[in-house]
Amino acid sequence: MVRAITGALIECDPAVRQILIDLDNQAPPDEKFIIKKLDDTHLLIKSQFVDSVKEQLEDILEENTYRAPDLM
Secondary structure: OOOOEEEEEEEEEEEHHHHHHHHHHHHHHHHEEEEEEEEEEEEEEEEEHHHHHHHHHHHHHHHHHOOOOOOO
């Protein structure tokens, strides 16, 4: 039997790709979102998780962004 899954193609740099793979590995089985790792800069993910993945990625990138202290 054939089973179809709606997906979204994600293009990103290799560092972000690895963050997404780590997020997917930490997710419970029913919340895994990666369908296929295509190459170093492309992932195919389940379309229903696009917004959730964006939010999680933004949070992680925000945590890892350097902000210079106010000197004034």
